[in-house]
């Protein structure tokens with residue numbers, strides 16, 4: 001039956017990002033750098049070839065579309081049995097289809113398997129998408145950061 005009309009259609013692939021994915025990671029980042037709501041506390045630094053490369057302390061997970069294009073990714077910083085989500089992003093044309101939720105869920109499973117017991121993440125109050133994603137994955141809000149600005153003269 002393989003490949004026949006009764007076979008399930010091709011679907012996205014979820015996997016850890018590798019060094020070879022660097023160009024795809026940089027391309028998705030460059031296409032979305034301006035999409036992060038919020039201000040200094042939640043600002044996203046555009047990736048460089050160095051920061052796009054996974055290391056033992058910086059892991060990435062991605063979703064690849066049926067045409068093998070990278071359409072979602074999340075990058076995690078590890079420190080012992082703790083981890084911090086640096087950022088999550090989804091290609092504009094694939095938003096609101098559950099990809100942020102699924103790429104984060106996959107990364108949490110991998111982190112748990114690795115022995116990580118505490119994962120921290122964040123999100124601007126203006127960023128309803130990431131707040132809903134985090135809540136649906138079971139994250140609890142334990143602190144709020146306030147950004148103060150000098151009054152306009």
Ligand SMILES: CC(C)(COP(=O)(O)OP(=O)(O)OC[C@H]1O[C@@H](n2cnc3c(N)ncnc32)[C@H](O)[C@@H]1OP(=O)(O)O)[C@@H](O)C(=O)NCCC(=O)NCCS
Pocket residue numbers: 032035036037086087088089090091094095096097098099100101102123127128129130132133136
């Ligand atoms: C935020 C972002 C990652 C969400 O990705 P996504 O794949 O569209 O999210 P999902 O489809 O998994 O949706 C997750 C939840 O967020 C909600 N959501 C997504 N985008 C939303 C929006 N713009 N406004 C309100 N709710 C939104 C969904 O309805 C869903 O809620 P539910 O679990 O209650 O049904 C995506 O919009 C993005 O890449 N934004 C730019 C980068 C960014 O801001 N990253 C987060 C900071 S690190």
